[in-house]
Amino acid sequence: MKKTALLIIxxxxxxxxxxxxxxxPGADCIITPIRSILNHFREKKLPVIHILRIHRPGGxxxxxxRREIFSRTPFAVAGTKGADVIDALAPIPGEHILAKTRxxxxxxxxxxxxxxxxxxxHVVVVGIQTPNCIRTTVFDAMAYGYDTIxxxxxxxxxxxxxxxxxxxxxxxxxVSLIRxxxxxxxx
Amino acid sequence: MKKTALLIIxxxxxxxxxxxxxxxPGADCIITPIRSILNHFREKKLPVIHILRIHRPGGxxxxxxRREIFSRTPFAVAGTKGADVIDALAPIPGEHILAKTRxxxxxxxxxxxxxxxxxxxHVVVVGIQTPNCIRTTVFDAMAYGYDTIxxxxxxxxxxxxxxxxxxxxxxxxxVSLIRxxxxxxxx
Numbered sequence: 001m002k003k004t005a006l007l008i009i010x011x012x013x014x015x016x017x018x019x020x021x022x023x024x025p026g027a028d029c030i031i032t033p034i035r036s037i038l039n040h041f042r043e044k045k046l047p048v049i050h051i052l053r054i055h056r057p058g059g060x061x062x063x064x065x066r067r068e069i070f071s072r073t074p075f076a077v078a079g080t081k082g083a084d085v086i087d088a089l090a091p092i093p094g095e096h097i098l099a100k101t102r103x104x105x106x107x108x109x110x111x112x113x114x115x116x117x118x119x120x121x122h123v124v125v126v127g128i129q130t131p132n133c134i135r136t137t138v139f140d141a142m143a144y145g146y147d148t149i150x151x152x153x154x155x156x157x158x159x160x161x162x163x164x165x166x167x168x169x170x171x172x173x174x175v176s177l178i179r180x181x182x183x184x185x186x187x
Numbered sequence: 188m189k190k191t192a193l194l195i196i197x198x199x200x201x202x203x204x205x206x207x208x209x210x211x212p213g214a215d216c217i218i219t220p221i222r223s224i225l226n227h228f229r230e231k232k233l234p235v236i237h238i239l240r241i242h243r244p245g246g247x248x249x250x251x252x253r254r255e256i257f258s259r260t261p262f263a264v265a266g267t268k269g270a271d272v273i274d275a276l277a278p279i280p281g282e283h284i285l286a287k288t289r290x291x292x293x294x295x296x297x298x299x300x301x302x303x304x305x306x307x308x309h310v311v312v313v314g315i316q317t318p319n320c321i322r323t324t325v326f327d328a329m330a331y332g333y334d335t336i337x338x339x340x341x342x343x344x345x346x347x348x349x350x351x352x353x354x355x356x357x358x359x360x361x362v363s364l365i366r367x368x369x370x371x372x373x374x
Contacts, residue, residue: 065360104326104330166356169352
């Protein structure tokens, strides 16, 4: 049987919940679906990877187009509460945490090596936000040869239009789009 | 002054023109704008990089989600006329040709090293198609720190809706969207 890993992207205090300094619209609504999927992966003892944006204090590793906003509102700084996974989805022992400084979980990280080491062939992607960190990670996962499943009600974007347009483009390259209940049934 | 390079993506016989085996809708309409921009870069003696999809005969290096179509209709095979740049945009001596097997020009290639070697800080992106090879290359260019300019009437997608939705997402992360005449004026 082919092994499936869950990739939970950027569900961190600085982006989700009441204390978020850069709240992503819609992110609060996907906590419950992600929690259901996470519990299912835990029960099945399948790999869970919490992919997090983590920046150095001072922001020397921030994308050039986010430097200005970081200088005004530092976000996802290593060692701060804001960079932690939200309590509802907090990692437990045995789960993997992977830090990134860019949108894609594959860029400048060992995500591909980690997935190969875990003998993963399928990935289920959830988190925020659809056009950026989700889409770049999904396109890279497909490029690296991982059969990729996106849970459409467990990812969020600024507007429904942006969300839907991006789902359409991902479906067009062969990404499987399913809903939370289907994910729990089929994994 | 900061140096700007032109990245022309996938304008190959197998995808564009009457002999295309996998024609990209709208691609024929962007030949003239790209030709104008290419001529301008040649006059200014600025770097031009023709980024091409090139696959091994047999398709061992094709993305898993395109294997089936490749087995029916081989495309962009090394050494074939179909893999060549279309005549209207044919490279001239001094221009760079960069082969890729994935959507992004940066994935598994030396594009970042080449741009650094050329001391390029800005890239102008044109070619096909907007949601896939264009967008992944643009997002990676931004992630690698290149100030990225997309010429909106020199890229093409299957439908205007897909084209516009992708332009909006790219503008949202700070990509500059300009038209061909503006490109020629400002570069």
